[in-house]
Amino acid sequence: MARIELRSIQKFFGAVQVLKDVNLTIEDGEFVVMLGQSGCGKTTTLRAIAGLETVSSGTISIDGREVQDLRAADRDIAFVFQSFSLYPHMTVYENIAFPLRAVGMSQDQREAAVREVAKVLGIERLLNRKPSALSGGDMQRVAIGRALVRRPKALLMDEPIGALDAKLREQMRAEIKRLHIARNSTSVYVTHDQIEAMSLADRIVVMHGGLLQQVGAPEEVYNRPANLFVAQFVGSPVMNVSGVAIEGGAGAAVLSFGQGAGIPVAGGHVGHIPGGKAVKLGIRPEAVLLRHEPGEGFVETTTTNVEPLGSHEIVDVRLGETTLRARVEPGFVADGQRVWVGLDPQRAHFFDGETGLALRRTA
Amino acid sequence: MAEVKTKGEVIFNRAAVIAVIVALVVMLTPIFWIAATAFKPRNLATTVPPTVFFEPTLSPFAKLFTKRSQLREPVEQEVYDNAAWWEKLIYDGGEQVVRNRKSGEVTSSGFGNRYMNSLIVSVISTLLAVSMGTITAYGFSRFRVPGEQDWLFFILSTRMLPPVVVAIPMFLMYRAVGLHDTHIGLIILYTAFNLSFAVWIMKGFIDEIPREYEEAALVDGYTRLQAFWKIVLPEALTGIAATAVFCFITAWNEYAFALMMTSKNAQTAPPYIPSQVGSGLSDWTVIASGAFLFLLPVAVFTFLLRNHLLRGMSFGAIRK
Numbered sequence: 257m258a259r260i261e262l263r264s265i266q267k268f269f270g271a272v273q274v275l276k277d278v279n280l281t282i283e284d285g286e287f288v289v290m291l292g293q294s295g296c297g298k299t300t301t302l303r304a305i306a307g308l309e310t311v312s313s314g315t316i317s318i319d320g321r322e323v324q325d326l327r328a329a330d331r332d333i334a335f336v337f338q339s340f341s342l343y344p345h346m347t348v349y350e351n352i353a354f355p356l357r358a359v360g361m362s363q364d365q366r367e368a369a370v371r372e373v374a375k376v377l378g379i380e381r382l383l384n385r386k387p388s389a390l391s392g393g394d395m396q397r398v399a400i401g402r403a404l405v406r407r408p409k410a411l412l413m414d415e416p417i418g419a420l421d422a423k424l425r426e427q428m429r430a431e432i433k434r435l436h437i438a439r440n441s442t443s444v445y446v447t448h449d450q451i452e453a454m455s456l457a458d459r460i461v462v463m464h465g466g467l468l469q470q471v472g473a474p475e476e477v478y479n480r481p482a483n484l485f486v487a488q489f490v491g492s493p494v495m496n497v498s499g500v501a502i503e504g505g506a507g508a509a510v511l512s513f514g515q516g517a518g519i520p521v522a523g524g525h526v527g528h529i530p531g532g533k534a535v536k537l538g539i540r541p542e543a544v545l546l547r548h549e550p551g552e553g554f555v556e557t558t559t560t561n562v563e564p565l566g567s568h569e570i571v572d573v574r575l576g577e578t579t580l581r582a583r584v585e586p587g588f589v590a591d592g593q594r595v596w597v598g599l600d601p602q603r604a605h606f607f608d609g610e611t612g613l614a615l616r617r618t619a
Numbered sequence: 620m621a622e623v624k625t626k627g628e629v630i631f632n633r634a635a636v637i638a639v640i641v642a643l644v645v646m647l648t649p650i651f652w653i654a655a656t657a658f659k660p661r662n663l664a665t666t667v668p669p670t671v672f673f674e675p676t677l678s679p680f681a682k683l684f685t686k687r688s689q690l691r692e693p694v695e696q697e698v699y700d701n702a703a704w705w706e707k708l709i710y711d712g713g714e715q716v717v718r719n720r721k722s723g724e725v726t727s728s729g730f731g732n733r734y735m736n737s738l739i740v741s742v743i744s745t746l747l748a749v750s751m752g753t754i755t756a757y758g759f760s761r762f763r764v765p766g767e768q769d770w771l772f773f774i775l776s777t778r779m780l781p782p783v784v785v786a787i788p789m790f791l792m793y794r795a796v797g798l799h800d801t802h803i804g805l806i807i808l809y810t811a812f813n814l815s816f817a818v819w820i821m822k823g824f825i826d827e828i829p830r831e832y833e834e835a836a837l838v839d840g841y842t843r844l845q846a847f848w849k850i851v852l853p854e855a856l857t858g859i860a861a862t863a864v865f866c867f868i869t870a871w872n873e874y875a876f877a878l879m880m881t882s883k884n885a886q887t888a889p890p891y892i893p894s895q896v897g898s899g900l901s902d903w904t905v906i907a908s909g910a911f912l913f914l915l916p917v918a919v920f921t922f923l924l925r926n927h928l929l930r931g932m933s934f935g936a937i938r939k
Contacts, residue, residue: 308834328837335838341831345853358840402839 258319258409258442259284260305265314267300267466274300276466278314282410285440289453291489292463298446301463302412305444306335318409329358334403338415340395342387348374348398349383355406373405376435393424400435410442418447429455450490454478462486479603484612487538487605493570496544498578499609500537502526511537511599513576520553525601528617534609541570543603544582546589547596554596562591573597650914656907661712664903678708679904683912686726687714730891730909737887738916739802741870744809748866749859751810752817753825757847759818760825761833771822774815782812782875790879802885808876813866820865824858825851860927868917888913 260282267275274297282288290298303309305316307328316324323331334355342351349370356366374380377397387395396416403411417428433456436443447453453460454474462469462477462485470482481487487495501512509526510518529535547554560579561572564586571582571589575597582597589595606615624632656664658675687709694710702710709716717726759767789808790799798804828851836846852859878890892909895901921928 306838308837327842328834329840329842331838332840333838335835337831337835339829339831341829341835343832343835343850343853354836355839358845402835406840 260410260442260444261315261317262301262305263315263317265301265304265316266312267297267304267309268312274466275304275311278466278468280461280468280471282442282444285442287436287443287445287456287458288461289445289447289457289459290461290463291447291450291453293448293489296463297466298461298463299414302335302414302444302446305410306333306412307331308335332406332409334406334408334411336396336399336403336411336413336416338418340387340399340419342390342395342398342402344387346386347383348379348385348387348390351387351398352383352401352405355402359406369405370401373401376404376438377401377431392420393428396420396428397431400432404435404439404441408441410444413443413445415447416445417452418449425452432456450492454490460490462489464489480614480616481538481605482614484536484538484607487607487614491540493541493581493583495538495540495605496578496580497536497538497607498580500535502529502531502535513578515576517555517557517576519555519575519597519599521599521601521604525604526606529606529615535615536607536609536612538605538607539580539599540603541581541583543600544573544580545598545600546571546573546582546584547598548589550596551598554598557595557597559589559591559593559595562589571595653907653910653914656904657911659904659907661902661904664907676708677705678712679902679908680912681705681708682712682714682728682902682905683730683908684728685709686717686728688717689713690715730888733886733888733891734912736802736805736881736885737871737889737913740805740809740885740887741867741916743802744806744813744870745863745867747806747810748813748817749821749863752814752862753821753852753855753859755814755818756821756825757851760822761830771819774818777811777815782873786875786879789876793880798880800881800884800886804880805877805885805887808880809870809873812873813869816869817862817866820862821855821858824855824862828854857927860924864921864924864928867920871917 260280262278262280265275265278266273278297278301280288280301290301292298300309304311304324307323307326307330311324314324315322318331318333342348343354346354352370352373353366356369361369370383371380374383377400379394379397379401382390382394382398387398390398400416403413413432416432417425420428429452432445436456445452445456457474459471460474460477461471464485470477470486472480477486477490481490481495484497488497498513501514503510503512503518504520508520508522510520511526512518545554550556555575557573557575559571559573563570567586569584569586569588571584572579573582573595580597607613608615655671657679658677659670659673660676660678663670663673690710690713694715699707699710706716718724719726758764759771764770793799793804798807832850832854833843833846836850837843841849872889873887874889877887881887881890888909892906892913895906895909
């Protein structure tokens with residue numbers, strides 16, 4: 257197992273720069289998930305670590321050894337592709353044994369290693385089948401088996417379960433987590449699915465436009481987003497973001513949403529925000545509070561839309577010039593009904609209106 | 620597969636079946652005709668109306684491989700009785716085998732040699748064109764080649780001139796460098812001619828093989844060459860088989876270059892067979908037997924590779 261370090265990685269495809277100064281250290285045994293939209297550079301980063309893509313500048317080291325000029329074969333890294341990439345003309349057994357043949361392992365050792373990994377993954381009964389006779393989940397188990405059998409320094413996965421249906425995805429997600437815990441292999445996992453990222457990662461790396469936006473534990477990325485992009489990309493339903501004006505002083509302040517609509521908050525929550533600056537408020541739907549009767553810090557409004565989602569409902573309420581989405585119990589309120597809306601100031605995030613960077617309390 | 624059909628579709632389907640049968644009859648009749656004539660006695664070959672039922676004989680084949688002369692007078696009974704079965708067939712037709720005066724050896728008509736030449740030239744040029752074509756196509760498919768489109772067009776453009784146009788300059792060049800009437804000369808010509816075809820067809824097939832297969836092999840610890848050998852080639856087998864069949868047929872059937880570039884040593888069967896039509900009374904049964912033997916390798920080769928061919932022709936039509 258290994259520690260992977262990326263230092264000042266840049267990558268150009270022709271005139272297009274897809275990676276702009278990527279710096280990242282992945283600790284031994286860590287499960288890192290790279291999260292971002294398609295085209296953000298996450299897959300390119302992963303392929304650069306594997307040696308399937310050259311980098312234009314910067315260094316990649318695995319266990320302290322610089323590998324950016326080594327061939328993929330010499331990096332001792334395994335890769336799981338979204339398309340599984342099982343060799344169609346080989347049986348499952350031959351597929352899993354293929355990396356072992358590259359290093360010239362004896363037939364007995366190969367057999368033992370393949371059987372062991374097949375047992376861990378529960379695919380022993382499939383060993384004589386061709387990939388075309390497998391279900392999607394089994395194909396991915398075989399692909400993971402092929403990656404693990406060699407006991408590589410690190411396991412790289414490029415949206416490995418993206419091609420599966422929802423139920424199977426959930427099951428495979430749990431399986432990947434179990435395997436990681438059992439084997440403790442350094443893993444880098446690329447996905448655009450924030451639920452996968454939240455549930456699997458020791459640390460999440462959020463990428464956008466070839467830059468790392470935030471690196472941190474799932475709770476940290478969720479609760480303390482570094483900027484507006486991260487705030488809106490992580491979390492479902494999406495965080496409410498709206499421009500606000502902060503009126504009032506240190507004692508008590510009002511968050512004004514325009515057209516006279518404002519929510520009072522204790523000044524301690526906004527005291528760190530420099531005056532005279534365009535500010536955006538970000539607040540997750542679960543921190544938008546609805547009540548049926550007036551109260552301190554609540555203002556009257558009406559609901560404009562209700563989306564029932566089974567376990568909870570998402571309610572749109574109009575507040576000044578913006579619409580806030582709130583998460584409530586099923587059947588809490590009907591469409592067009594009068595309610596009182598308030599905010600949980602502990603869970604309110606403020607961002608610089610121009611740079612999008614989080615304005616954090618310095619305490 | 621029992622989807623609902625309208626009445627119109629049912630009628631259309633029946634009409635299509637009939638059309639296929641008609642097309643089959645039209646295409647197979649000449650082949651049946653050649654096969655039948657190859658086994659006919661000479662006097663039944665040109666009857667009007669045609670003879671359909673007859674007792675098959677091998678005498679056209681006996682004649683095909685030997686040099687013969689007309690019998691002036693009937694052959695002696697003792698000589699006839701001692702003759703081999705095929706020689707008797709020739710005597711029966713009123714001809715005798717030409718033998719070497721000193722050794723008494725049978726003089727060959729030269730068809731056997733030409734047939735062998737055809738096999739040698741076609742097989743070797745097919746192997747060369749397909750192997751070189753596959754590697755070239757792989758390069759074009761997987762790597763960024765500067766001016767890729769221009770190169771591919773250039774390769775294709777070598778097929779744009781009909782062979783007869785380049786045959787005369789080629790003939791002069793070949794004579795100058797001593798490649799005229801040699802196997803190697805024809806092999807080079809056919810390889811060059813088929814190479815462009817092989818590159819284009821194989822590029823299509825290799826483009827269809829996902830790059831991830833090789834990338835998986837690369838991270839699994841193999842070199843690019845090993846990945847090509849162990850992953851790309853087995854996956855491209857269908858395309859290779861289809862390409863080989865077409866290259867082989869082209870080389871096997873080629874007439875114009877073979878006629879001009881060869882005369883004796885390296886002459887292939889296609890220019891030889893029509894040369895036997897000659898002037899005067901042609902023995903059509905002999906020509907038919909030559910044509911029949913000439914058709915066999917292509918038929919066998921195509922039949923052996925039929926599954927690959929079918930897949931090859933519909934390759935890429937359905938995304939798996």
